[in-house]
Amino acid sequence: MSLAQSLQSQLCSAARQSPLLAKKLHAQIIKAGLNLHEPIPNTLLNAYGKCGLIQDALQLFDALPRRDPVAWASLLTACNLSNRPHRALSISRSLLSTGFHPDHFVFASLVKACANLGVLHVKQGKQVHARFFLSPFSDDDVVKSSLIDMYAKFGLPDYGRAVFDSISSLNSISWTTMISGYARSGRKFEAFRLFRQTPYRNLFAWTALISGLVQSGNGVDAFHLFVEMRHEGISVTDPLVLSSVVGACANLALWELGKQMHGVVITLGYESCLFISNALIDMYAKCSDLVAAKYIFCEMCRKDVVSWTSIIVGTAQHGQAEEALALYDEMVLAGIKPNEVTFVGLIHACSHAGLVSKGRTLFRTMVEDHGISPSLQHYTCLLDLFSRSGHLDEAENLIRTMPVNPDEPTWAALLSSCKRHGNTQMAVRIADHLLNLKPEDPSSYILLSNIYAGAGMWEDVSKVRKLMMTLEAKKAPGYSCIDLGKGSHVFYAGETSHPMRDEIIGLMRELDEEMRKRGYAPDTSSVLHDMDQQEKERQLFWHSERLAVAYGLLKAVPGTVIRIVKNLRVCGDCHTVLKLISAITNREIYVRDAKRYHHFKDGNCSCNDFW
DNA sequence: GTAGGGTTAG
Numbered sequence: 172m173s174l175a176q177s178l179q180s181q182l183c184s185a186a187r188q189s190p191l192l193a194k195k196l197h198a199q200i201i202k203a204g205l206n207l208h209e210p211i212p213n214t215l216l217n218a219y220g221k222c223g224l225i226q227d228a229l230q231l232f233d234a235l236p237r238r239d240p241v242a243w244a245s246l247l248t249a250c251n252l253s254n255r256p257h258r259a260l261s262i263s264r265s266l267l268s269t270g271f272h273p274d275h276f277v278f279a280s281l282v283k284a285c286a287n288l289g290v291l292h293v294k295q296g297k298q299v300h301a302r303f304f305l306s307p308f309s310d311d312d313v314v315k316s317s318l319i320d321m322y323a324k325f326g327l328p329d330y331g332r333a334v335f336d337s338i339s340s341l342n343s344i345s346w347t348t349m350i351s352g353y354a355r356s357g358r359k360f361e362a363f364r365l366f367r368q369t370p371y372r373n374l375f376a377w378t379a380l381i382s383g384l385v386q387s388g389n390g391v392d393a394f395h396l397f398v399e400m401r402h403e404g405i406s407v408t409d410p411l412v413l414s415s416v417v418g419a420c421a422n423l424a425l426w427e428l429g430k431q432m433h434g435v436v437i438t439l440g441y442e443s444c445l446f447i448s449n450a451l452i453d454m455y456a457k458c459s460d461l462v463a464a465k466y467i468f469c470e471m472c473r474k475d476v477v478s479w480t481s482i483i484v485g486t487a488q489h490g491q492a493e494e495a496l497a498l499y500d501e502m503v504l505a506g507i508k509p510n511e512v513t514f515v516g517l518i519h520a521c522s523h524a525g526l527v528s529k530g531r532t533l534f535r536t537m538v539e540d541h542g543i544s545p546s547l548q549h550y551t552c553l554l555d556l557f558s559r560s561g562h563l564d565e566a567e568n569l570i571r572t573m574p575v576n577p578d579e580p581t582w583a584a585l586l587s588s589c590k591r592h593g594n595t596q597m598a599v600r601i602a603d604h605l606l607n608l609k610p611e612d613p614s615s616y617i618l619l620s621n622i623y624a625g626a627g628m629w630e631d632v633s634k635v636r637k638l639m640m641t642l643e644a645k646k647a648p649g650y651s652c653i654d655l656g657k658g659s660h661v662f663y664a665g666e667t668s669h670p671m672r673d674e675i676i677g678l679m680r681e682l683d684e685e686m687r688k689r690g691y692a693p694d695t696s697s698v699l700h701d702m703d704q705q706e707k708e709r710q711l712f713w714h715s716e717r718l719a720v721a722y723g724l725l726k727a728v729p730g731t732v733i734r735i736v737k738n739l740r741v742c743g744d745c746h747t748v749l750k751l752i753s754a755i756t757n758r759e760i761y762v763r764d765a766k767r768y769h770h771f772k773d774g775n776c777s778c779n780d781f782w
Numbered sequence: 783g784t785a786g787g788g789t790t791a792g
Contacts, residue, residue, distance in 0.1 A: 411788040522789065
């Protein structure tokens with residue numbers, strides 16, 4: 172074998188190994204004067220791309236005397252691998268401006284870049300699709316599979332289906348992509364139908380279906396399928412499906428089931444797999460079992476940014492802001508680079524604990540030291556931090572000048588802070604803005620109505636009420652789910668048909684009496700109907716989380732934690748009530764609502780009454 | 783040199 176051939180083959184394996192090895196080989200290639208010897212430059216470019224050295228890849232590309240389709244494709248792949256889809260697209264613009272005609276390899280990479288850019292770039296995606304359609308490569312099935320995936324990521328599975336139907340010979344990959352596309356988009360019946368039709372019912376197809384269902388919030392269906400998959404004797408030769416099932420337990424906050432899945436993970440021998448451990452940390456944290464989450468975290472021999480972020484976010488969500496920040500310092504010391512998700516968790520922790528200057532510093536660190544461009548979520552966290560702590564002017568300045576468009580929840584959060592800090596003037600200003608956005612969340616209307624009422628603006632109150640009436644019909648019913656291990660039990664607001672109805676009501680009356688002795692007065696400001704005070708109090712009395720807690724107190728093993736998941740947010744009055752109940756009954760109560768975690772203990776809540 | 787299934791966000 173010649174030196175060139177030897178270096179070439181070493182490069183191919185270097186691609187899968189270390190950046191260091193790739194650089195060493197590059198040096199040897201230059202020394203041997205082979206840096207322009209075909210196909211070495213392209214192979215080197217490919218190797219740099221595969222091991223994440225995007226800068227080196229770009230430099231190398233710029234120095235190439237001749238740029239063939241292989242070089243372009245390799246460069247685009249490098250951009251995709253290092254998560255720089257914008258870069259890929261800007262490269263493609265310069266590529267097209269030179270009059271270069273992309274081949275099927277280049278198209279596949281471009282489609283992937285558009286997919287990674289997400290739904291805001293549908294237009295670019297469709298343009299690439301059109302160009303591909305008109306090209307001599309328009310029959311290529313690989314590009315078609317990536318198009319199906321791209322449209323799924325845009326939430327447009329029907330466009331993907333049209334591409335799928337145009338494929339002449341469907342293979343395992345095209346089937347899997349389409350099944351996953353439907354499942355991720357929440358189109359479960361189409362996903363099921365296709366899954367029953369595919370000749371490739373392999374682990375990939377099962378994983379695509381199950382994880383797609385988890386991602387679209389159909390965790391229960393996903394779980395049933397996982398059981399079916401095990402019954403069919405599909406061998407779990409790699410653990411990707413397990414992380415999805417563990418994720419389903421996390422989303423549903425099913426602690427008992429989560430523990431069982433942890434058992435399955437151990438049985439199948441994947442407990443030391445990095446991303447499975449990450450999924451387990453998240454699951455235990457979301458099921459409010461921070462002790463177990465921390466145990467898994469500590470036992471891991473290798474931790475990546477997801478492991479650290481999961482434990483930081485989990486800790487912060489349970490009200491332990493200082494500890495979350497301490498974990499971040501440890502993470503930095505351990506040499507792990509935080510990502511955009513880490514900072515959402517951190518700034519949120521600061522907001523929770525009122526650490527304004529710390530949060531501001533972190534935001535600056537994120538942008539200046541880590542080169543992360545802030546997303547709406549980051550601005551929302553920062554805004555939350557300012558407004559909760561009473562820095563209302565700074566908050567208003569931020570919401571009006573931030574470079575991303577604030578959405579309804581962002582304006583609503585600012586508005587509720589104005590209310591809490593008693594700044595009526597600003598509240599009305601913000602309320603007018605929110606009203607113009609035509610809010611969809613019923614709680615926004617309650618907030619607006621309260622603000623206008625507080626300012627004596629009765630015309631606006633009635634305007635809001637009218638809008639609210641039309642919305643009322645569309646409102647999702649509130650329910651709470653209690654996990655007793657032997658299965659979970661769902662309570663709907665106002666439910667009166669439960670077999671244990673009398674016992675539940677009896678206990679609730681008893682608790683109500685004791686609460687009133689301790690000074691409890693119902694806060695009916697979250698009830699939206701026009702009705703008298705007594706009727707409003709009756710409405711509150713039947714909120715689903717109270718029914719679930721009462722049932723839990725009656726049925727759960729004495730002394731154990733009561734775990735409840737609610738689909739909507741806990742109202743202010745229920746929050747007060749749950750704090751009182753935790754003190755009266757001396758029980759810990761976890762409630763995960765649509766937005767936050769509440770750990771009630773001894774009359775207090777881990778959210779510090781910020782929610 | 784191109785395509786499919788996985789974990790972290792309020």
